[in-house]
Amino acid sequence: MTNASKSIADETKYRKVKSFIKSHGITGFKELNTRQLKGKLWEIKISQNRIMYVIADSESVYFLHACKKQKGKAEKFELDKAIKRAKSSGLL
Numbered sequence: 001m002t003n004a005s006k007s008i009a010d011e012t013k014y015r016k017v018k019s020f021i022k023s024h025g026i027t028g029f030k031e032l033n034t035r036q037l038k039g040k041l042w043e044i045k046i047s048q049n050r051i052m053y054v055i056a057d058s059e060s061v062y063f064l065h066a067c068k069k070q071k072g073k074a075e076k077f078e079l080d081k082a083i084k085r086a087k088s089s090g091l092l
Contacts, residue, residue: 037079
C-alpha cells in the first residue's frame with residue numbers, strides 16, 4: 001500500500017468513527033476502543049492512529065488532536081498538544 005493509499009484509508013477510518021459518534025451519541029463511545037489518558041482526556045484507538053478528546057457534558061465532545069502511534073503508546077509531545085489545546089479551550 002502506498003503512502004497516499006494509507007492516508008486515504010486512515011481518513012476513511014476517521015470519517016467512519018465520526019459518523020458512528022454522530023449517530024450513536026455519547027453512548028457510542030462504549031463500543032469504541034478507548035482509554036483514559038489523563039483526567040478528562042481520553043483517546044480513541046483506530047489501528048495505529050489515535051484521536052484524543054474530552055467529553056465536556058452529555059451533549060458535547062471535543063476532538064483535540066489526532067496522531068499516528070509511533071511506539072507502544074501515544075508520544076509525550078502528542079499528549080502535550082492535546083492537553084495544551086484542552087486547557088486553552090477551558091476543558092481541563
